[in-house]
Amino acid sequence: MDEIKEKIAAHHLLISRVRKEIGKALVGQQNLVDGLLTGLLSGGHVLIEGVPGLAKTSAVMALASTVQADFKRIQFTPDLLPADLVGTEIYRPKMGDFITRKGPLFNNIILADEINRAPSKVQSALLEAMQEKQVTIGDTTYPLPDPFLVLATQNPIEQEGTYTLPEAQVDRFMLKILIDYPDRSQELEILKKTGFAHHESIEPVVTPVELKEMADLIREIYVDDKLKEYIVDLVFATRNPSKYGMDIGGHVAFGASPRATLFLAQAARVSAFLQGRAYVTPQDIKNTAPDVLRHRIILSFEAEAEEITSDDIIHILFDSVAVP
Structure with a gap:
């Protein structure tokens, strides 16, 4: 470590x-x-x-x-x-x-x-x-x-x-x-x-x-088993909300795919890396989950009629799934 x-x-x-x-x-x-x-x-x-x-x-x-x-x-x-x-x-x-x-x-x-x-x-x-x-x-x-x-x-x-x-x-x-x-x-x-100063050139x-090298290093960042279960629970809750005590009234037509689980773990590791840590925290998962999940939660017609967004569903996810 x-x-x-x-x-x-x-x-x-x-x-x-x-x-x-x-x-x-x-x-x-x-x-x-x-x-x-x-x-x-x-x-x-x-x-x-x-x-x-x-x-x-x-x-x-x-x-x-x-x-x-x-x-x-x-x-x-x-x-x-x-x-x-x-x-x-x-x-x-x-x-x-x-x-x-x-x-x-x-x-x-x-x-x-x-x-x-x-x-x-x-x-x-x-x-x-x-x-x-x-x-x-x-x-x-x-x-x-x-x-x-x-x-x-x-x-x-x-x-x-x-x-x-x-x-x-x-x-x-x-x-x-x-x-x-x-x-x-x-x-x-x-x-x-942009309006009153000279444009600075960006250097590679x-x-x-x-x-x-950084990508290989990010794969070595530690993710606790409880956090792995937390990631899986967040994704599973989009598919079976009733099992996690979520009362969303059939607003989700289709939940997130297994690809979301893999991407969420990757994104959480990068979040830890960007903050200079060698381990993932629950906050890393919460910081990245909306960007990973919002386009993978397919809403029902009822949700669209009530102007409920996938971000609203994600907020309910955070409130319903227990944080380790």
């Missing part, structure tokens, strides 16, 4: 530098930064939802700039085709053969901007890439680079010309982060920084090798 603590302390300085560089382009939004770092350090994809103008794209680009890795931004539009993502085979008449032109998915960090603007066949093209870390072009399957991370944004208020993400694809995202407007002091700082501070 002492050896792990020393390694965490050394790498924690590197994370502090990453936060400092991101702070050059982003004011506040601590939950968003923590969520992006969680995805980066665990290799989990992140879906960011918020109204326009909240620096969703800027935050992702700032994070990508701190990593010495290949980055590609893809603007999703209704006329996008699957080949625009994965690539295609091109026929060469003079040579009489085909060559493969790889698409933008063959980069380490992908920003899928306004992902819900592309039709379902394009969104489905991401499924194999996000889950299997590979894509198929023609008859050949190509592995994607390591690390491979999809950071997607979507706008919740403008529904014209958008396509709802299928549940199968939403479940591929480790986290769904909701962001809101900054407070008055933060907005004043944004004004001063982390290499893919260092990312892998």
Whole structure:
């Protein structure tokens, strides 16, 4: 344990530098930064939802700039085709053969901007890439680079010309982060920084090798057996709420999948790492559970009619499931 603590302390300085560089382009939004770092350090994809103008794209680009890795931004539009993502085979008449032109998915960090603007066949093209870390072009399957991370944004208020993400694809995202407007002091700082000061360039501070070292270290962070049971109980309570004394009146149509259990344990370990600890606490689980569970709890029509959100269900979960 002492050896792990020393390694965490050394790498924690590197994370502090990453936060400092991101702070050059982003004011506040601590939950968003923590969520992006969680995805980066665990290799989990992140879906960011918020109204326009909240620096969703800027935050992702700032994070990508701190990593010495290949980055590609893809603007999703209704006329996008699957080949625009994965690539295609091109026929060469003079040579009489085909060559493969790889698409933008063959980069380490992908920003899928306004992902819900592309039709379902394009969104489905991401499924194999996000889950299997590979894509198929023609008859050949190509592995994607390591690390491979999809950071997607979507706008919740403008529904014209958008396509709802299928549940199968939403479940591929480790986290769904909701962001809101900054407070008055933060907005004043944004004004001063972007409107009356020179833009500071963001320096890369982390290499893919260092990312892998941190990911390996995070897997060694201690999780007590009682906390493992707590994680399983939280997920099981979304499927069988009555067994945990939850009176939610049939508001949940489908609970979280086993993937939620795995992701919640991963996210809790990253939360401990970001705070410089070699062990997970119940608070780490509570801090990360909303982002892991909110897009995996499928609400019933009754819940939607009563304007009950998945976050409301998660609050009831915390009150009903005993903390070890």
